[in-house]
Amino acid sequence: MGVEFPSEQEQLKKADVRKHILFIDDNPQFAAIPVVFLSSIAKKEHIKEILQLQPAGYILKPADKERILNMITQTLGK
Numbered sequence: 001m002g003v004e005f006p007s008e009q010e011q012l013k014k015a016d017v018r019k020h021i022l023f024i025d026d027n028p029q030f031a032a033i034p035v036v037f038l039s040s041i042a043k044k045e046h047i048k049e050i051l052q053l054q055p056a057g058y059i060l061k062p063a064d065k066e067r068i069l070n071m072i073t074q075t076l077g078k
Contacts, residue, residue, distance in 0.1 A: 018053065021035060034075045036058070036072070036075055059071055
């Protein structure tokens with residue numbers, strides 16, 4: 001069993017996710033905006049890290065139109 005290292009692209013994606021969610025959380029004018037992540041990364045570690053940022057939702061690709069619309073409707077409370 002070998003050691004699996006995250007690719008450079010995956011590391012950049014994680015950095016971008018954190019950067020954007022922290023920017024939204026730290027700025028009162030954006031704090032009320034719900035964030036739903038749509039990602040193709042299915043690794044448990046990655047999903048746990050994202051969920052620690054407390055997004056309004058997380059959708060794993062591929063996702064059908066109905067699932068995405070349901071998440072948006074649920075998130076916006078309509």
